[in-house]
Amino acid sequence: MSAWCCVNGRYGPIDEATVPINDRGFLFGDSVYEVFHVHDGRLWAAERHYRRLGRSLEAIGLNADLEAIRGWVDETLRQSRLAEAMVYLHVTRGVAPRNHAFPPDLKPTVVITVRPLVAMPEAERRRGVKAITVPEVRWRRRDIKSTNLLPNVLAKQQAIRAGAYEALFVEADGTVNEGSSTNVFLVRDGALHTPAKGPQILPGITRDLLVETAREQGYAVEERTVKLSELFEADEVFLSGTTTEALGVVEVDSRRIADGQVGLVTRGLFEAYSERVRQGRD
Amino acid sequence: MSAWCCVNGRYGPIDEATVPINDRGFLFGDSVYEVFHVHDGRLWAAERHYRRLGRSLEAIGLNADLEAIRGWVDETLRQSRLAEAMVYLHVTRGVAPRNHAFPPDLKPTVVITVRPLVAMPEAERRRGVKAITVPEVRWRRRDIKSTNLLPNVLAKQQAIRAGAYEALFVEADGTVNEGSSTNVFLVRDGALHTPAKGPQILPGITRDLLVETAREQGYAVEERTVKLSELFEADEVFLSGTTTEALGVVEVDSRRIADGQVGLVTRGLFEAYSERVRQGRD
Numbered sequence: 001m002s003a004w005c006c007v008n009g010r011y012g013p014i015d016e017a018t019v020p021i022n023d024r025g026f027l028f029g030d031s032v033y034e035v036f037h038v039h040d041g042r043l044w045a046a047e048r049h050y051r052r053l054g055r056s057l058e059a060i061g062l063n064a065d066l067e068a069i070r071g072w073v074d075e076t077l078r079q080s081r082l083a084e085a086m087v088y089l090h091v092t093r094g095v096a097p098r099n100h101a102f103p104p105d106l107k108p109t110v111v112i113t114v115r116p117l118v119a120m121p122e123a124e125r126r127r128g129v130k131a132i133t134v135p136e137v138r139w140r141r142r143d144i145k146s147t148n149l150l151p152n153v154l155a156k157q158q159a160i161r162a163g164a165y166e167a168l169f170v171e172a173d174g175t176v177n178e179g180s181s182t183n184v185f186l187v188r189d190g191a192l193h194t195p196a197k198g199p200q201i202l203p204g205i206t207r208d209l210l211v212e213t214a215r216e217q218g219y220a221v222e223e224r225t226v227k228l229s230e231l232f233e234a235d236e237v238f239l240s241g242t243t244t245e246a247l248g249v250v251e252v253d254s255r256r257i258a259d260g261q262v263g264l265v266t267r268g269l270f271e272a273y274s275e276r277v278r279q280g281r282d
Numbered sequence: 283m284s285a286w287c288c289v290n291g292r293y294g295p296i297d298e299a300t301v302p303i304n305d306r307g308f309l310f311g312d313s314v315y316e317v318f319h320v321h322d323g324r325l326w327a328a329e330r331h332y333r334r335l336g337r338s339l340e341a342i343g344l345n346a347d348l349e350a351i352r353g354w355v356d357e358t359l360r361q362s363r364l365a366e367a368m369v370y371l372h373v374t375r376g377v378a379p380r381n382h383a384f385p386p387d388l389k390p391t392v393v394i395t396v397r398p399l400v401a402m403p404e405a406e407r408r409r410g411v412k413a414i415t416v417p418e419v420r421w422r423r424r425d426i427k428s429t430n431l432l433p434n435v436l437a438k439q440q441a442i443r444a445g446a447y448e449a450l451f452v453e454a455d456g457t458v459n460e461g462s463s464t465n466v467f468l469v470r471d472g473a474l475h476t477p478a479k480g481p482q483i484l485p486g487i488t489r490d491l492l493v494e495t496a497r498e499q500g501y502a503v504e505e506r507t508v509k510l511s512e513l514f515e516a517d518e519v520f521l522s523g524t525t526t527e528a529l530g531v532v533e534v535d536s537r538r539i540a541d542g543q544v545g546l547v548t549r550g551l552f553e554a555y556s557e558r559v560r561q562g563r564d
Contacts (some may be wrong), residue, residue: 003304014379014402019308021393027372028431029311030297060436088380090309097296098370100431100438100463111303115379139433140419148430149310149382151421154342156382168403174366181382 005113006072011079014113023109024102025092029148031109032056037117037277038077038085045246045282048205052145057091059144064091064108073112086243088113090147096278117243125270128262129165130248131239133228134158136169136177143199152180155250166239169250174227182244183207184226187236188263190219206240206273209282213272219265228252236263246270286362288295288354288394293361296395305391306384307374311430313391314338317524319399319559320359320367326423327564334427341426346390355394355528362396368525369438370395373430387497398542407552410544411447413521416440418459419453419538425481435460450534456509457482463491464526466508469518470548473502488522488555491564495554501547510534518545528552 025031034053037044050066057064073089095105138151155167157181166179177195178184183204185194192214197203211221220246233238237249237257246269248262276282287296307313316335332348339346343557354369376388377388420433437449441462448461459477460466467476474496479485493503513519519531519539528551530544558564 007303014304015302017303019303020297021287021299021301021372021395022296023308024435026305026308027429028435030432030435031428060432061439090303098395100435101442102435102439111304113380135422139421140417141433146432147309147311148421148432150312150342150428150430151423153306153312153382153384157343157384160383185458221535234316 003113003115003152004076005111007111008109009068009072011076012117017111019092019109019111020095022095022097023092024094024096024106024212025090025109025147027098028100029146030060030102031090031092032062032145033088033090033146033147034145036073036087036089036113037242038082038087038114039176039277039280040085041077042280043073043077043087044277045205045209048208048282052203052205053059053089053091056145059141060146062091064092064106064110069110072110076112076114082114082116084117084169086115086117086210088115120247126262128248129239130163130251131166131168131179131253132159132162132164133170133253134167136171138169140179141199142201143197143203145202156180164217165247166249170228174229176226176228176231177201181241182239182241185210185238185240186226186231186234187238187263188230188234190265191222192265193222193224193226193230195226196223202242206242206245209276210240210246210269213276214269217268217272230259236266238266238269245273285398286358286396289359290392291350291354291559296397299393301391301393302375302377304377304379306376306378306388307372307376307391307429309380310382311364311428312384313340313372313374313429314342314344314427315372315429316427318355318369319372319524320364320369320396321559323359323365323456324562325355325359325369326559327487327491330490330564334487335371335373336483337425341423342428344375344390351392352514354392354430358394358396364398366399366480368397368399370397384469392483407529408544410530411521412445412533413448413450413461413531413535414441414444414446415452415535416449416558418453423481424459424483424486427484434558438462439543443456447529448531452510456511458508458510458513459483461521464521464523464529467492467518467520467522468508468513469520469545470512470516472547473504474547475504475506475508475512477508478505488523488527489523491558492528492551492555495558496551499550499554513539516540520548520551527555
């Protein structure tokens, strides 16, 4: 079986699943989400993802039954029979006639999909990827993992059109926030630097796990403001994300980073992270 | 008949209509919309709304068949048999497995709903409404009428909780942009002032019509940067919107505007605008 889903406890193939047009997730993007990596039939970093989901829900004042949701996620995954998969979990405020303000006691809509994990080809990962930069135009609460993703979509599309993998959002003063679906790191003189957490970036689960893994390996990691100019002077730049893991960036805005190869620290961290996933040490 | 809808040319009651969970409007808010006022069976300001829709679609790189959409809107309205109504039109990039980047040649999803117009009670309109202010946290392309409306939803809800009708988005430097679903005007010494159009506000159709109507009536209208402090020193403040029309604001952040009554200019403009709608002069 594959590409299975669940909508409020009803299971079936993704292609047949629907939500009402009056769902506030559809009308307003009044919803939050998570994407999980499933390894060996097990949700990787489940507690971290559910904690972040809880924070997103709280930030937008949405009460949902997290225990019921966890049960649905487990059952959808079981029915999919997939061992290496991606789970997408989307919780909306529910269904009501269109009005910005919402009635109390709406029943949230919970959509869960499970798809086979499509791993990046080895050769591509070894070669590294290109990134472009785009002006930071998003709303100021990027720490909430909401489905208001239009600017991210447009930025990613611009990257693809430019032959790049990712677009990095950069403030007018040169501050680098994150990619459209990834966090960003640089390596300089053997130390890692990545934008500090706050409203300006998503607190990435893989970001946190990579910071921990790097520190375990003896690297210094600074979480602070990162400027675009620093990327160009870095020894290595890499992206992090649930499916991206640690992915070397060899070019930004058509400028080569260091020698244009994926660096040793990035490669080592990717290996250590993969090993951590295999060990289930989340 | 009432509360009728159309999804890609299929007509039926709103409550039974759905979209696939893989619709990009649902997953990403990758969609734009319009709300029309129907008076006497006729779409008010139709050309203006379709022009704005065309601009929104172009801004996000979405190709849709506007002629087909117009046909569906007309037919949905006809089938609804409503003469005084609100038409909601929502165009998404279409259905595809979840990925930020989108494949070429997706077929857009078009959702149209027609609901009876619920007019604001006369007494409430005469009394005027309260507004609160909230920090401007939205993305920087508010001129695109996208469905990425979570900050608008949260602001409106905050207003309702505070016993107010609207929340005004105000920049850190005191610049007033607009309400969560309305534009804003102030009257001072017999002249109107309203934020100039640009990426920071939605180019409201009713806003434009009120500017034109006011000028026809001999008022000077300045479109420029408006500061919050000016609202408190204004003779009148009012909101504009498709269903709001021209609505007096008598209190902002619990501070009374002028004498706390809906002003003469606001009342006169509302009357002139209502007359203009009756005449069909759009």
